[in-house]
Every structure is written in C-alpha cells, then in structure tokens.
Amino acid sequence: MPDKKKNVAPGSPAVQEARRSLARRIASMTGGAGEHVTAVPGVVLYNRDEPTPCYRASYEPSLSIFVQGRKHVILGEVEYVCDPSSFLLSSIDVPAQSQIVEASEKTPLLVMFLRFDMPMVREILAREDLPEAEVDSHRQGLAVGETTLGLLSACQRLLDLVDTPEDIPFLSPLIQREIIYRLLKTPQAGRLRAIATSGDLVQRTARAISWLRANFTKPLSVEELAVTARMGVSTLHHQFRALTSMSPLQYQKMLRLQTARERMLMDGLDATTAAYEVGYESISQFSREYSRCFGLPPIRDIRALKSSGLMTEARLG
Known part of the structure; x- marks a missing residue:
C-alpha cells in the first residue's frame, strides 16, 4: 500500500534506502549478536547472526520492524513471513512458534522492537480525524504488513534520540504517536483498533x-x-x-509449559520443581505434554537449548 503522505511506493528506491539506513543504524547500535535494550522506553534492538530451530515465543502488544534477515512466525496453522520489507504487528498476548531462517555474521537478522503504550494507542484512536484504513478481515492476534517510507523514517528518528538523551522524555512520545498513526493508515490497522477499542x-x-x-x-x-x-x-x-x-485450556497449558521451560533454562530448576511451580499436579503428565510441545523431554530439551545458544530465543520473539 503506498504511503500517501509521501506518495512513495513500498518497493521504491527511497524506501529501500530508508531500510538500509535503519539497518545500518541498528547494526551500529547493537555491535553484535544479542538483545539490546535502548534508552528509549519500550524500544529493544535484536541482532541474530545465525538461523535457529523452531522455538516457542510469546508476543505482547508490540511492533517489530524487520530490516534484514528473515524469520517465520507460526500461530496455529497460519505462517507469517517476516522479511526486510515487513513489520509484525502483535495486538494481543499470544504464544507462537518462531524460527530465524536467514541470518549470518555478514548479514544478521536485524529487528527494531517497540512495545506499545496501550493508553497512548487508545488516546490516538479516540480522535475523530483519523484516516480510514482498508478493511482487513484477518482476526488473529498477529499481522504482517509492508513498511512504508513514513514508518521507516519515524523509526529512524526514534533511534536517533539515543544520541541526545535529554530529548527522549519529550520527543519519544511524539515520535511513537507518529508510528502508531502510520500503522493506523495500513490494512493491518484493524488489529490495533480491535484490541484498543473498549466494548469490542x-x-x-x-x-x-x-x-x-x-x-x-x-x-x-x-x-x-x-x-x-x-x-x-x-x-x-x-x-x-x-x-x-487455541482454546483457553490449550492457552493455559502453553503458558505453563513455556514458563516451566524458562525457569529450568534461566533459573536452573529441576523438572519436578518447575512442574509444580506452574500448576501441574502430575509429573508424568507434565513430562508427556512438555515432550509433545517442545519435541524432547524436559532435561534433554534444556541441555539442547543450552548447547545451541538458544537461551534468549526460548524466552523472546
């Protein structure tokens, strides 16, 4: 969908250069593989330098801007492809499966993540002069769209605030409002509107x-x-x-298993303690459902994650 304000098509040279510029900015700010929390509230940068197996991850109300590499996200039977032209909009807390399919030391996966300030989203939606977006019948909690020049430019300016920390308290909310506004001009706006609209x-x-x-x-x-x-x-x-x-029961089970996995991986809990901590009463049931979910019994899975360096990816999307 063209960016009407700037009248620039998503695949134009100007948009491609904006993506490259944002990629250079993220690469310089991260300096290497890992998760990098910035001084801008809600903004985290990701740099991944190798593909990964499929892993479970939770997505909160947020925006992820992909500028390099490729990642697949699966929710239920729907697969979302996130490539350098994409943004991933998560409008609700959902557990999904993720897999980095294209990343290397020379060309790492580079992502800018912005956690939504939902009161801010609702405040913007309350305005009567918002543009009407295309209607999207897609109902799931995740949606992928194509980044525009306006959206990329706003993200670049948000990251540039790191160089002038004294400007962050004043300018960061303004730029984040612009980002939300530009999302509301895309066909994926319905996902954001639905979760923020009272009574829906x-x-x-x-x-x-x-x-x-x-x-x-x-x-x-x-x-x-x-x-x-x-x-x-x-x-x-x-x-x-x-x-x-998922059904509510399946969702609860997924939360329990993901939390148990994280506690074993990050805090060193044994399987029995982790199982009881997340609400299981039967250790055999926990082991059976864990194996079905993650492909390996608890102890073998944790060993495999530690040996493959997926400790962070097991927790975050």
Whole structure:
C-alpha cells in the first residue's frame, strides 16, 4: 500500500534506502549478536547472526520492524513471513512458534522492537480525524504488513534520540504517536483498533487472556473465565480461538509449559520443581505434554537449548 503522505511506493528506491539506513543504524547500535535494550522506553534492538530451530515465543502488544534477515512466525496453522520489507504487528498476548531462517555474521537478522503504550494507542484512536484504513478481515492476534517510507523514517528518528538523551522524555512520545498513526493508515490497522477499542468482543477476549496470563498456575474454570470476559462460554471459545488459534485450556497449558521451560533454562530448576511451580499436579503428565510441545523431554530439551545458544530465543520473539 503506498504511503500517501509521501506518495512513495513500498518497493521504491527511497524506501529501500530508508531500510538500509535503519539497518545500518541498528547494526551500529547493537555491535553484535544479542538483545539490546535502548534508552528509549519500550524500544529493544535484536541482532541474530545465525538461523535457529523452531522455538516457542510469546508476543505482547508490540511492533517489530524487520530490516534484514528473515524469520517465520507460526500461530496455529497460519505462517507469517517476516522479511526486510515487513513489520509484525502483535495486538494481543499470544504464544507462537518462531524460527530465524536467514541470518549470518555478514548479514544478521536485524529487528527494531517497540512495545506499545496501550493508553497512548487508545488516546490516538479516540480522535475523530483519523484516516480510514482498508478493511482487513484477518482476526488473529498477529499481522504482517509492508513498511512504508513514513514508518521507516519515524523509526529512524526514534533511534536517533539515543544520541541526545535529554530529548527522549519529550520527543519519544511524539515520535511513537507518529508510528502508531502510520500503522493506523495500513490494512493491518484493524488489529490495533480491535484490541484498543473498549466494548469490542476482541477487547473482552483480551481481558480473558490477561486474566489467564496472571493466573495460569490456578485450576481453570471456563465458566468463570467467561464471566471475567463478560460473554457466554461459546462466544468466548469462538473469539479466543479466532485470536490465538487455541482454546483457553490449550492457552493455559502453553503458558505453563513455556514458563516451566524458562525457569529450568534461566533459573536452573529441576523438572519436578518447575512442574509444580506452574500448576501441574502430575509429573508424568507434565513430562508427556512438555515432550509433545517442545519435541524432547524436559532435561534433554534444556541441555539442547543450552548447547545451541538458544537461551534468549526460548524466552523472546
């Protein structure tokens, strides 16, 4: 979709140069492989220099700008391809599968990640003079779009604030508002509008998801969850699966397994302790479901992750 303000097509030389410029900026700021938290609130830079096996990752309400390399993200049966022309918009907390498929020391995967300030998003959506975006019937919590010159330029200016820390408190919110505005001009705007609009069914489903994320260790009553979401059980199941490709019970299981995996990987817990900590009462059930989810029993999986250097990727998207 053309960037109407600048009247520049996504594949034009100007847009390609903007991508290269942003890639150079991210590479210079990261200096090497890893996760790099910046001084700008909500902004994290990723530099990955090798492909990875498929791993589980959670995506929170956020924007990821890809400027180099390639990554595949799978939610349910839908695969999202993130290449140097793409942005990944996550409008809701969803657990998905990720795999870096193109990355090397010479040409690493470079990503700028921006965590959304949802009150800011809602404030912008409350305006009556926003442009009408193309309608996208896509309902899942993730969406991939094509970056425009306006979006890339705003991201570049946001990163440039690192050079003038005294400007960050004043200018960062302004530039982040511009980024949200430019996203709202894309066909993927519906994902952001849905999660931020009060009273929408997606908003109610988001309330259920938030409750699950905060209480996943507790026994799950779908009836009580439906009351929390202020909708019927059947409606909750339908909306929940539309957004996450999972039932509430499957989602809870995924949260438990991912958390147990992280605790074993990062904090050195044994499988039994991790299983009880996330709410399992049966160790054999935990081991069985863990193997089905990650492909290996707990101890073998953790050893494989540590030996392959995927400790960070197992936690983050």
